[in-house]
């Protein structure tokens with residue numbers, strides 16, 4: 001009788017194990033203490049099992065991704081978004097490896113597998129979508145112009161950049177937009193916007209052009225030296241770059257974004273970072289599931 005009972009329990013346990021394994025989703029715990037439910041065989045499950053994730057971010061853009069040289073820590077809105085996504089995969093903050101990705105190496109970093117995702121003021125567009133996939137958008141910036149304080153060259157709009165020396169970053173939408181909207185501008189290209197700001201400071205260029213929020217972050221560090229002019233002349237919807245056609249991962253990140261729009265974590269991430277110098281907290285943009 002006793003043996004029969006034991007046998008029954010053993011059989012029941014075996015059946016349960018098999019049926020749980022077959023149900024696609026499983027509860028994982030990677031040491032963060034947080035139990036998460038991730039689709040079997042997905043990138044999220046693989047990262048959870050590895051217990052770490054590699055994320056491409058900017059290292060020199062105050063408000064979005066900036067590395068503190070003394071602590072070695074990166075901070076900003078993009079960094080916060082990455083931490084939240086990692087957390088939803090059961091990966092704690094200390095197990096995220098942040099890698100500097102400048103504008104030009106974002107697609108190669110994703111296609112070559114150097115990073116698992118890129119969260120780096122990364123505009124969603126069709127050209128990039130041919131190489132990688134995007135979740136989001138989670139923020140919409142717009143291109144603008146930064147000049148020396150007092151605007152000595154009287155630049156008021158993008159057309160005024162014709163005949164002027166303008167700095168931007170290679171591989172960015174900013175570079176393409178300046179060339180298209182001010183074809184007579186002489187464009188200097190660097191890897192990062194801080195290098196552009198140095199050229200402006202040293203009068204090697206007349207203006208720097210990129211996303212307003214990037215420029216506002218740079219101005220915040222040098223209020224006596226630079227100012228923003230004109231109105232934004234493009235829309236730059238920021239997405240999270242993942243491997244092309246990794247639909248499960250893209251859907252997962254989109255689900256996380258929609259969740260944090262509702263539960264206040266998006267707003268907190270914003271106000272704690274870029275919101276410190278861009279006062280109006282915008283409404284989060286609707287996620288586009290293509």
Ligand code: GLU
Pocket residue numbers: 103120121122123169171172173174210211214236
């Ligand atoms: N958002 C634009 C882009 O993705 C400009 C900013 C940047 O280079 O990160 O190219």
